[in-house]
Amino acid sequence: MARFIVRRIASMIAVLFAISVLTFLIFQAIPNGDPAQRLAGRTSTPETVAAIRRTWGFDKPVYDQYLLTMEHVFKGDIVSYTQQVNVEQEIVQDLPPTLSLAIGAGIIWLVLGVALGLLTAARAGGLVDRGLTVLALVGVSVPVFLLGAVLLYVLAYEVPVFPNGGYVGLTADPLQWLWHMILPWAALSALFIGVYSRVLRANVLDTMSEDFVRTARAKGLSRRRVLVRHVLRSSIIPIVALWGLDFAATIGGGAILTESVFNLHGVGQYAAQSIGQLDVPPVLVIVMFGSFFVVVMSALTDIAFAVIDPRIRLA
Amino acid sequence: MLGLRPLRRDRTAVAFGALFVVIVALCLAAPLYARDVAHTGPNANHVTDTVRVGGKAEDVVSPDGIPIGPTWHGRFLLGADQNGRDIAVRLLYGGRNSLEVGAIATFITMALATLLGITAGYYRGAFDGVTSRGLDLIWAYPVPLLGIALGTSLALGGLNLGLFTLSGNSLLVPALIIGFVYIPYVAKPVRAQVLGMREREFVEAARSLGASNRRIIFHEILPNAASTVIVFAPLILANAILLEAGLSYLGAGVQPPNPSWGTMIGDGIGLLPSSIHMTLVPGAMLVLAVLGINVLGDGVRDALDPHTSARVPH
Numbered sequence: 001m002a003r004f005i006v007r008r009i010a011s012m013i014a015v016l017f018a019i020s021v022l023t024f025l026i027f028q029a030i031p032n033g034d035p036a037q038r039l040a041g042r043t044s045t046p047e048t049v050a051a052i053r054r055t056w057g058f059d060k061p062v063y064d065q066y067l068l069t070m071e072h073v074f075k076g077d078i079v080s081y082t083q084q085v086n087v088e089q090e091i092v093q094d095l096p097p098t099l100s101l102a103i104g105a106g107i108i109w110l111v112l113g114v115a116l117g118l119l120t121a122a123r124a125g126g127l128v129d130r131g132l133t134v135l136a137l138v139g140v141s142v143p144v145f146l147l148g149a150v151l152l153y154v155l156a157y158e159v160p161v162f163p164n165g166g167y168v169g170l171t172a173d174p175l176q177w178l179w180h181m182i183l184p185w186a187a188l189s190a191l192f193i194g195v196y197s198r199v200l201r202a203n204v205l206d207t208m209s210e211d212f213v214r215t216a217r218a219k220g221l222s223r224r225r226v227l228v229r230h231v232l233r234s235s236i237i238p239i240v241a242l243w244g245l246d247f248a249a250t251i252g253g254g255a256i257l258t259e260s261v262f263n264l265h266g267v268g269q270y271a272a273q274s275i276g277q278l279d280v281p282p283v284l285v286i287v288m289f290g291s292f293f294v295v296v297m298s299a300l301t302d303i304a305f306a307v308i309d310p311r312i313r314l315a
Numbered sequence: 316m317l318g319l320r321p322l323r324r325d326r327t328a329v330a331f332g333a334l335f336v337v338i339v340a341l342c343l344a345a346p347l348y349a350r351d352v353a354h355t356g357p358n359a360n361h362v363t364d365t366v367r368v369g370g371k372a373e374d375v376v377s378p379d380g381i382p383i384g385p386t387w388h389g390r391f392l393l394g395a396d397q398n399g400r401d402i403a404v405r406l407l408y409g410g411r412n413s414l415e416v417g418a419i420a421t422f423i424t425m426a427l428a429t430l431l432g433i434t435a436g437y438y439r440g441a442f443d444g445v446t447s448r449g450l451d452l453i454w455a456y457p458v459p460l461l462g463i464a465l466g467t468s469l470a471l472g473g474l475n476l477g478l479f480t481l482s483g484n485s486l487l488v489p490a491l492i493i494g495f496v497y498i499p500y501v502a503k504p505v506r507a508q509v510l511g512m513r514e515r516e517f518v519e520a521a522r523s524l525g526a527s528n529r530r531i532i533f534h535e536i537l538p539n540a541a542s543t544v545i546v547f548a549p550l551i552l553a554n555a556i557l558l559e560a561g562l563s564y565l566g567a568g569v570q571p572p573n574p575s576w577g578t579m580i581g582d583g584i585g586l587l588p589s590s591i592h593m594t595l596v597p598g599a600m601l602v603l604a605v606l607g608i609n610v611l612g613d614g615v616r617d618a619l620d621p622h623t624s625a626r627v628p629h
Contacts, residue, residue, distance in 0.1 A: 011451075018452050026468050137613065141553065141605040143560045143577075146598045149584045157588040254457040257561050261584065271460060272565055275467045283464060291455045298455075 008299040015295055016288055020073075023287045024066050027280045035081050035280070073285060081279045091267055091285060097167040098266035100177070101184055101258065102250040109189035110243050113196025114236065120197060121204035122227060132197070139194030148187040148261035155183060165263040184262045188255060192246060196239060203235035241301040248297035252290020321618040328614025335607030338600065342414060345407035352389045353401050357408035358572045361399035366390050375399040384592050394592045396582055402596055409574035410600060416490045416569065417556040423494025424501055424551050429544050431498070432505025433536055437513055437528070447506070450499040458496055462558060465492045466567030484570035489562060493555045501547045508543055509536055542619040549612025553605045560601055576601040 036053040037044075053059045057068050072078035078087045116136070120129045156164040162183050168176040207213065208231055216226045246254075256268035263269070267286055274282035322328060349356055365372040368386050375395045376382050382395040392403040435446040453461070469488045474481040481487055512518060513536070521535050556576075562568030563577030564584070571578060576597045583593030 014448075015452055015455050018448075019456055022452070022456075023464065026464050134610075137609050138602075138606060141557075141609050142602050143557050143564075143580070143598075145561065145564050145584070146580055146594070146601070149580075149587060149594055150598070153588055153591055153594070249457045252457055253460050256459045256463065257564065260565065268459075272463065275463050276566060278467065278471070283460075287456065287460055287464070290457045290460060294455045294457065 004303075005299075008302070012292075012295045012299065016292060019291045020070065020284060020288050021066065023284050024069065024280070025062075027278065027283070028062055035278075039081055039084075069281065069284065072281075073288070078281045078285065080274065080282050082274075082277045087282045087285050090270065090282065091289065094265060094267045094270045096169060097264040098251060098253075098255070098259065098268065100167075100170065100181055101188065101255055101264060101266060102247060104181055105185045105188040105192070106243065106247045106250065108185055109192035109196060110239075112189070113193045114200055114232075114239065116193065116197035117200025117239075118204065118227065118232065121201045121208075122223075124201070124205060129201075133201075136194035136198050139190045142190070143257070144187055144191055145257040145261040147190060148183070148258060151183050151187055152262070165261075167264045167266075184258055184264060187262070188250070188258045196242065199242065200235060200239055203238060204231055207231045207235045237305060240304065241298075244297040244301040244304075245294060248293035249290065252293040253286045254290065322614050325614040325617065328611050328617075331607045331610035332614075335604060335611060338410065338604045338607065339414060342407050342410035345404070345411055348407055349401075349404045353392070353404045354390065355401050355404060357400065357405045357574050359400060361395065361401070364399060381589050382586075382593070384590070385596075393596045394590075396579075396593055397586055397590075402579070402593065405574040405579060406576075406597055406600055409576050409579050409597060410604070412486055412569055412573060412575040413556055413559055413577065413601070414604070416486055416493065416559045416575070417552050419487065419490035420493035420497070420555040420559075421548060421552045423491065424497040424555075425544060425548055427494070428498045428501035428547075429505060429537075429540070432502040433509050433532060433540060435502075436506040436509030437532055437536060439510070443506075446502075450502055453496065454499040454503070458558070459561060462492055462496055462562050463565050463567040465495075466562050466565075470567060470570055484573065486569065486573070489559055489568045492562075493558050496558070497551055497554065501544070501551065504547075505540055505543055508540055512536060512539055546612075546616045546619055549608050549615060553608040553612065556601070556605055556608075576604075 036049050036056065036058045039052050039056065040049045057065055060068070069078065076086075076088050079085060080087050080090070116132055120132050123129045152162075152164060155162045163176075163180050166180060168180050170177045204227075213226060213231060216230050217223075221229075251267075253268040253271045255266070256272050258264075259266040259269040260272055267289070271283060271286045273279075274286070345357075355361065361375045364375045366375055366383065366386060367373075368383075368388070373383060375391065376397065376399045380397065382397055382399065383391055384394045386392060386394070391401050393406065394402050396402055396405070431446055431450070435443040466489060469481075469492065470483045473483040473485075474488065474491070481491075518531060518535050521531050526534070559568050559575065560577030560580060563575050564581040566581075569575035569578050579597035580594055580601070583590065583595075583597065586593055
């Protein structure tokens with residue numbers, strides 16, 4: 001176990017390093033993207049541009065610039081090019097909406113995905129199964145920003161039940177917070193419910209044909225008890241793994257589209273804005289932050305697997 | 316193909332597949348529609364024009380900037396956008412672009428992922444190590460973030476690889492990006508399958524008969540990995556079209572004035588709540604096309620490989 005954790009941490013650091021280099025290089029490749037020019041503004045003399053280039057270190061070779069940037073990232077004093085505000089503080093400010101979105105939607109899509117998956121598997125081939133399968137396929141075929149925009153149009157404009165986007169802090173006004181989050185949760189989880197219910201349905205149907213299920217039935221357990229206590233227990237493992245990764249990606253800026261269409265001012269929207277302004281530092285930090293969650297979550301789910309299922313060996 | 320025979324009995328899958336084919340055919344007929352029915356091009360501006368609806372002339376775009384809704388006649392059948400462009404014409408031309416981006420991206424993903432997955436799984440060793448770490452790297456990068464980072468960078472700068480140059484507004488830019496982003500989601504399962512397959516008796520038999528590595532890969536491994544690859548193809552196509560829409564909505568995909576379903580939905584969302592038709596028309600077309608692919612792909616999976624639960628994130 002200890003060896004596994006050490007190895008996992010080492011590979012995590014390697015992946016994060018590679019991701020930071022990749023992100024840095026993506027923005028280095030832009031020919032007209034001279035950050036000194038943009039920092040100096042439109043009405044600048046060549047002298048000020050040159051001065052900025054020197055003080056920010058843009059005249060140094062690429063690897064020096066990379067090291068300099070990473071030094072600032074780890075010291076926590078990296079500033080963005082356009083607004084020149086501290087990037088890490090900005091991200092901390094943007095975390096509450098992103099966390100509200102990810103946690104709320106994550107719980108909804110996990111619970112509903114598992115419930116619908118079980119229901120369709122128990123009624124496989126029947127009318128309920130076919131109806132819900134079509135619904136799940138529609139769910140995965142609608143882009144989240146389209147669903148979000150239509151929800152806003154119908155439920156915030158035509159019939160003004162919900163507010164028209166935006167975010168209210170949980171501590172500031174819990175009721176308003178809930179009111180503002182319902183539509184984003186619905187839009188984001190629709191897609192995942194479709195995916196999860198179908199994956200679980202397939203897993204349950206696979207597991208039902210195994211010997212231990214027949215044994216459980218043979219010793220007199222009811223169908224329901226076999227389904228919930230025996231089948232679900234082994235078929236939920238891949239779902240937990242998926243959930244960990246999807247949840248991590250959502251926290252790490254993966255919900256860009258949902259955050260943008262509902263104007264939640266979260267981490268993803270910050271990333272989208274910064275990318276539009278070719279502002280490298282925020283993008284770099286957010287991407288590292290996001291992949292950090294993905295990598296940590298995938299390690300945690302591996303460990304969780306070994307705990308749930310003793311047959312799995314950690315290699 | 317023998318394995319696909321059950322698909323023909325799956326009427327739902329066939330019906331939705333047909334729906335997708337109809338949409339593709341309509342989009343291919345875009346120039347005919349533009350010339351003979353709408354009498355305008357996808358990027359032609361009609362802000363100051365009027366159109367006769369029910370006998371009286373109406374502004375294509377009203378003085379306060381609100382475009383006309385569906386007229387249900389030849390000109391502006393499905394309404395106009397904020398620049399007075401015919402939405403029906405843009406819908407068909409945009410569909411060509413969306414489908415083209417999706418198809419090229421899917422081709423890139425499938426070709427590279429199959430190649431990488433099979434060679435890494437077959438040869439193992441150092442090559443597998445490097446390939447797998449590379450795939451892990453792309454895989455750990457949240458898909459939309461990587462997509463818009465690459466999209467913004469390449470849309471501004473274009474791509475210049477010596478002999479091969481692309482301008483930033485080329486359709487190939489989003490196609491390459493999307494094709495690249497999805498590689499690990501196919502390559503990893505293919506590699507895992509090949510890792511198991513190379514120890515099986517039929518590979519051993521081929522090897523003991525003196526078959527070369529190349530022959531084993533193309534004549535033994537590839538045909539057996541084909542069903543996995545085929546199951547993934549519609550899934551990747553559907554997701555590629557959705558990702559194109561998302562990137563275009565954020566301005567990092569198909570570049571204006573080129574239409575695509577994603578850019579059109581983005582234009583429409585910008586004008587909500589006044590002109591809902593600008594969002595709903597391309598949105599409905601996109602959903603129908605993707606749904607068609609997804610239901611067909613589901614049928615293909617049931618027919619070929621009921622045990623795989625293939626999954627790709629958006």
